[in-house]
Amino acid sequence: MSGVRAAVLGSGSWGTTFAMVMADAGCDVTLWGRDEAVAREVAEQHSNTKYLPGVELPPMSATTDAAAALAGARIVVVAIPSQVSRVTLEGLREHLEPDAVVVSLMKGVELSTDKRMSQVVSEALDIPLERVAVVSGPNLAKEIAARQPTATVVACPDEDNARLVAEACSNTYFRPYTNTDVVGVELCGAVKNVIALAIGMAQGRGFGWNTTATVITRGLVEITRLGRALGAQPETFAGLAGMGDLVATCASPLSRNHTLGKHIGQGMTLDEALVATGTTAEGVKSSRSVLELAEKHGVDMPITAGVVAVLHEGLSVEEMARALLSRPQKAEGVVS
Numbered sequence: 001m002s003g004v005r006a007a008v009l010g011s012g013s014w015g016t017t018f019a020m021v022m023a024d025a026g027c028d029v030t031l032w033g034r035d036e037a038v039a040r041e042v043a044e045q046h047s048n049t050k051y052l053p054g055v056e057l058p059p060m061s062a063t064t065d066a067a068a069a070l071a072g073a074r075i076v077v078v079a080i081p082s083q084v085s086r087v088t089l090e091g092l093r094e095h096l097e098p099d100a101v102v103v104s105l106m107k108g109v110e111l112s113t114d115k116r117m118s119q120v121v122s123e124a125l126d127i128p129l130e131r132v133a134v135v136s137g138p139n140l141a142k143e144i145a146a147r148q149p150t151a152t153v154v155a156c157p158d159e160d161n162a163r164l165v166a167e168a169c170s171n172t173y174f175r176p177y178t179n180t181d182v183v184g185v186e187l188c189g190a191v192k193n194v195i196a197l198a199i200g201m202a203q204g205r206g207f208g209w210n211t212t213a214t215v216i217t218r219g220l221v222e223i224t225r226l227g228r229a230l231g232a233q234p235e236t237f238a239g240l241a242g243m244g245d246l247v248a249t250c251a252s253p254l255s256r257n258h259t260l261g262k263h264i265g266q267g268m269t270l271d272e273a274l275v276a277t278g279t280t281a282e283g284v285k286s287s288r289s290v291l292e293l294a295e296k297h298g299v300d301m302p303i304t305a306g307v308v309a310v311l312h313e314g315l316s317v318e319e320m321a322r323a324l325l326s327r328p329q330k331a332e333g334v335v336s
């Protein structure tokens with residue numbers, strides 16, 4: 001999409017990779033981050049060795065000046081940790097162009113409000129939800145930065161805006177599909193991180209593929225159950241943002257949530273696991289807000305509850321497994 005001005009906020013793994021995706025799609029991209037050295041390296045040396053070692057980036061601008069990044073930007077992409085997005089975006093609101101479409105790449109649910117990231121973006125920037133899109137799918141940044149083929153979902157209530165964003169990130173290795181089910185796509189992205197933590201815990205404890213397949217499948221049931229209670233479309237859960245991302249995140253050692261869970265399963269404390277994993281593992285905090293959201297809507301999410309209990313309440317992985325398997329027998333299905 002030749003020449004469209006885009007700003008990407010967040011110069012970590014996914015922000016830098018998505019800036020690369022859009023630049024390779026023909027956009028005129030400026031990457032914004034807090035770190036002056038990273039911005040200089042991206043702009044002058046076409047690399048970001050802290051987050052994407054060994055990757056050669058296409059030419060793009062990079063700055064720590066948010067006003068400069070946002071000036072003239074038709075598309076603004078947000079790729080910072082979910083829990084700091086509200087305060088960060090409130091500080092940038094005055095620089096947003098009046099016609100800008102804002103894209104959330106974040107896969108989390110806000111603590112204290114239990115809001116999805118598109119809701120947080122809309123409130124923090126004071127723009128309608130029709131101008132907020134979300135991108136979610138099986139999108140491990142390091143594989144995409146190596147220009148390996150993948151697909152994703154661009155969801156927005158306004159189909160024209162979904163198409164605008166899809167065109168702006170469509171290139172030879174990245175294929176977006178559009179969708180209007182923002183609730184479903186966003187919940188898939190946030191809750192799969194919690195399920196990936198559970199699978200990492202199981203694998204770290206030494207459990208094999210039967211356990212992994214069980215947790216993926218029943219995890220998808222939990223995501224679907226919550227999504228349906230919140231008005232999502234059932235078919236979203238079988239798509240790229242649902243099953244697709246669950247498979248990628250739960251199978252790959254590149255997933256930070258999976259890796260952190262594995263450290264816990266191998267016996268580390270949460271603090272030790274956070275240090276060992278580094279960068280953002282959204283599921284650690286979002287597991288609590290997802291569980292709260294489920295409780296508010298009367299939705300049963302036993303795997304999510306188990307993850308919260310292991311991470312934050314001192315339950316062991318063995319105790320979590322026993323608790324999950326000792327629940328009353330029932331028929332298989334999404335609603336049960």
Ligand SMILES: NC(=O)c1ccc[n+]([C@@H]2O[C@H](COP(=O)([O-])OP(=O)(O)OC[C@H]3O[C@@H](n4cnc5c(N)ncnc54)[C@H](O)[C@@H]3O)[C@@H](O)[C@H]2O)c1
Binds near residue numbers: 011
């Ligand atoms: N990495 C992936 O493969 C991937 C893929 C899809 C979605 N995501 C999602 O994208 C979001 C960002 O993840 P990431 O992988 O880029 O994380 P990251 O840890 O690699 O980078 C986060 C960036 O945000 C910056 N940051 C942190 N606090 C900030 C603040 N207060 N103000 C401004 N900048 C701040 C950090 O300096 C860093 O540059 C997460 O919600 C994640 O779930 C990541």
Ligand SMILES: O=P(O)(O)OC[C@H](O)CO
Binds near residue numbers: 137141245257
């Ligand atoms: O590294 P994770 O666990 O944040 O997962 C990255 C992406 O969300 C995978 O699609």
